[in-house]
Amino acid sequence: MSDPMTLNQRIVLASRPVGAPTPENFRLERVALPDLTDGQVLLKTVYLSLDPYMRGRMSDAPSYAAPVEIGEVMTGGAVSRVERSLNPKFQEGDLVVGATGWQSHSINDGRSIIPLPGMPSPSMALGVLGMPGMTAYMGLMDIGQPKAGETLVVAAASGAVGSVVGQVAKIKGLRAVGVAGGADKCRYVVEELGFDACIDHKSANFAEELAKACPKGIDIYYENVGGKVFDAVVPLLNPKARIPLCGLIASYNAHEAPSGPDRLPTLQRTLLTKRVRIQGFIVFDDYGDRQPEFLSAMAPWVRDGKVKFREDVVDGLEQAPQAFIGMLEGRNFGKLVVRVSAD
Amino acid sequence: MSDPMTLNQRIVLASRPVGAPTPENFRLERVALPDLTDGQVLLKTVYLSLDPYMRGRMSDAPSYAAPVEIGEVMTGGAVSRVERSLNPKFQEGDLVVGATGWQSHSINDGRSIIPLPGMPSPSMALGVLGMPGMTAYMGLMDIGQPKAGETLVVAAASGAVGSVVGQVAKIKGLRAVGVAGGADKCRYVVEELGFDACIDHKSANFAEELAKACPKGIDIYYENVGGKVFDAVVPLLNPKARIPLCGLIASYNAHEAPSGPDRLPTLQRTLLTKRVRIQGFIVFDDYGDRQPEFLSAMAPWVRDGKVKFREDVVDGLEQAPQAFIGMLEGRNFGKLVVRVSAD
Incomplete structure (x- = not known):
């Protein structure tokens, strides 16, 4: 059985920045996703987290994590919804969290995503509770x-x-x-x-x-x-x-x-x-191991209002590079997230 | 009752060094010690310890300890022998350890000296066991x-x-x-x-x-x-x-x-x-609190030879400044101590 073709919108690293990143260091691509195979799920990104550490991944200087390679999707944590599932652990409509990157869709074998823990708003999994x-x-x-x-x-x-x-x-x-x-x-x-x-x-x-x-x-x-x-x-x-x-x-x-x-x-x-x-x-x-x-x-x-938080929500994946560049300059106000699709 | 007058030989800070200390930053003095009063002991220095931290005490830059003032005796740990005692806790001939400074004799009220713990050689209290x-x-x-x-x-x-x-x-x-x-x-x-x-x-x-x-x-x-x-x-x-x-x-x-x-x-x-x-x-x-x-x-x-040590012994208090200057240049070989009097 063949899946209906899904078009994935993704932002890849076009070149490594020297100094502050510029829009030219990123490239927006549209590619068709392959069919799901057994055990896989198709995810639709809802919220993408933008965080300062991502600047490190754009460089190939030695660091605690491997750099993003040129042409690869930018790394990043996100909350996604399961669109289709060939994995018994996930049902269509489930919300999950994982490092699925700067893209509108992704395919996952279920091993690097976890079900969203219960919380009032899914984006909190990328901020105060993430x-x-x-x-x-x-x-x-x-x-x-x-x-x-x-x-x-x-x-x-x-x-x-x-x-x-x-x-x-x-x-x-x-x-x-x-x-x-x-x-x-x-x-x-x-x-x-x-x-x-x-x-x-x-x-x-x-x-x-x-x-x-x-x-x-x-x-x-x-x-x-x-x-x-x-x-x-x-x-x-x-x-x-x-x-x-x-x-x-x-x-x-x-x-x-x-x-x-x-x-x-x-x-x-x-x-x-x-x-x-x-x-x-x-x-x-x-x-x-101390997440619990x-x-x-x-x-x-958070529930009792003793820890408050503020989100700076940007709409649309294509806005991610500019929002990220602004964050490094301190232009955001609160936790910066990109709403990639409706939650 | 009057004590026989004891002449104390001591090295004071003559001036603060700018850069590496020089012999001119130190001055050797001979002064008569006052009579002992009740509770005091007269100490004769046996071994004086020379340690890098003393360089810090010669400066008046903010530090973890007060600086030595100009004209004051240079600070330093030493092993001493009790020469006379008007303190029931110490007997003539006892060996003690304390921060008694760069001098041949000192008077102490017994509160800042401790009896030398048992060890094969008294100078070890300034080094491997100190x-x-x-x-x-x-x-x-x-x-x-x-x-x-x-x-x-x-x-x-x-x-x-x-x-x-x-x-x-x-x-x-x-x-x-x-x-x-x-x-x-x-x-x-x-x-x-x-x-x-x-x-x-x-x-x-x-x-x-x-x-x-x-x-x-x-x-x-x-x-x-x-x-x-x-x-x-x-x-x-x-x-x-x-x-x-x-x-x-x-x-x-x-x-x-x-x-x-x-x-x-x-x-x-x-x-x-x-x-x-x-x-x-x-x-x-x-x-x-973790000395025991x-x-x-x-x-x-140390007793079993699993930790060995080496001492670099200099004879005579008047050699202390030159030995100290040499230590800051790495000229000593082993723990540097000054033998101020026979042990």
């Missing part, structure tokens, strides 16, 4: 070791990871200070998310304002951006400070070592004299 | 988390800390690779201490030789020097590598940020993509 939320939670709890009364700083505080980090810190009794770009985001972080303060990194007196917002120093700096926020944080670190490190968006586009001065010796000296711990992590590699713990903590907080 | 040995042990065990079959690298491998780190790593079943300055030290590290390899950091092909000595990468880099050893190590780090950081002798004399390129972003990227943990520590601040655990592990190893 990879970004779990990154926030595990890095803060396991490496950050938060203690009531301490001060936490997190950048990109209105974003998918930072917003959760600060709200969980508040739940744990810490002072939470955010850093974000612009007055609108800062207002949202304080008024909606309940952070104690939020500093605009575009301010001319950024370092000074951050210091004022942290009168007792910094015990946890949750690092997800790098760059000048890190520089302003280092002098404020308290003895025994912890720095979970999950991302460095500020330097993802760098393609050569910046000119001096060399800031490494100052950092090393601070690590030594203040007995600081800094630790990089990749959430599913390091904490994959994460969901059982986070789902009630 | 602060350097405990620094080696705690940093390796607690932050390094060694696992049999892994590869460890440690610099200053013939020194007081590095020699113990590598030998304990061997006891725990790791491959131990040392770094030291010169063929004599490297030979000693391999032939006497039993490291698997030792690379001369003066070699023109240092980074390449280190890579060859670590065919399976580096799982633990015990950092006690900083500088170019660190640079050669970073590209060899395995995923989930651990870096206990107890010293940075290579940069102690630096008095301004080195010119570029800026090596910090590369380090941050490595920490992230390889999920590396780096953590500074100060042994008595972080692990002071340390001694109960280390004393038998």
Whole structure:
């Protein structure tokens, strides 16, 4: 029996960016999908997640994951609906989550997708209840070791990871200070998310304002951006400070070592004299087995309104490259997802 | 009752060094000690320990400990003999350990000295069974988390800390690779201490030789020097590598940020993509309560010859400044102690 032909719309890596990605690094293609074979399902993408780590996959520098090859579909997590199933574990109409990439359809053998856990909106599986939320939670709890009364700083505080980090810190009794770009985001972080303060990194007196917002120093700096926020944080670190490190968006586009001065010796000296711990992590590699713990903590907080979140929804797969480029420049406001088809 | 006057010979900080210390930064003084009052003991220094951290105390840059003030006695741990006692806890002739400084005599109220634990030679309380040995042990065990079959690298491998780190790593079943300055030290590290390899950091092909000595990468880099050893190590780090950081002798004399390129972003990227943990520590601040655990592990190893050590003994307090300056240049060979009086 032959399937009705399905046309897949997909975005592939056309070329590797040097510095910031441009629209020319991506190419939209339409290709016919092959027939399903036994055990396979045909998926229709509903929401595609756009995340900073994808910039790393566009380069072939050594990293924790293999790069996307030229001509290959861009990698990415998504929520999809099962359109047809030749796999007894999945029924037509089921919602599933998996790294199915930047495309309207995909074929899967059922081994790299999981049924969507119960949640009010499917896109939450890509944000507060998905990879970004779990990154926030595990890095803060396991490496950050938060203690009531301490001060936490997190950048990109209105974003998918930072917003959760600060709200969980508040739940744990810490002072939470955010850093974000612009007055609108800062207002949202304080008024909606309940952070104690939020500093605009575009301010001319950024370092000074951050210091004022942290009168007792910094015990946890949750690092997800790098760059000048890190520089302003280092002098404020308290003895025994912890720095979970999950991302460095500020330097993802760098393609050569910046000119001096060399800031490494100052950092090393601070690590030594203040007995600081800094630790990089990749959430599913390091904490994959703790997803149930994460969901059982986070789902009630979200349900009870203790952890709020905001989504920045872009319509149409063809908008993904431009939205992604904008995210690397901080133009999104909240977790960025692409609505690829109606949910 | 008046004591017979005791003349104390002491070395004070005459001026703060800019860059490497010179003999002019120190001054030898002779002063009469006051009479003992009730509860005090008069101590005669037997062995004075010289350690890299003392360079930090000569500067008034912010650090984990207050600086030595100009005109004050240089700080330092020592083994002393009780000469006179007006304290019921100490008897004339007792050997004690404490941070009594660079001087021939001192007066103590008994609260900052402890009786010397039993050991074959009193100077061991300043080395393998003292602060350097405990620094080696705690940093390796607690932050390094060694696992049999892994590869460890440690610099200053013939020194007081590095020699113990590598030998304990061997006891725990790791491959131990040392770094030291010169063929004599490297030979000693391999032939006497039993490291698997030792690379001369003066070699023109240092980074390449280190890579060859670590065919399976580096799982633990015990950092006690900083500088170019660190640079050669970073590209060899395995995923989930651990870096206990107890010293940075290579940069102690630096008095301004080195010119570029800026090596910090590369380090941050490595920490992230390889999920590396780096953590500074100060042994008595972080692990002071675990000294019994340390001694109960280390004393038998030393007794059974599983952990060997070497001392570099200099005679006479007046030699301390030159010996200390030489140590910062790597001219000592083994744990550096000054024999201030006969033991």
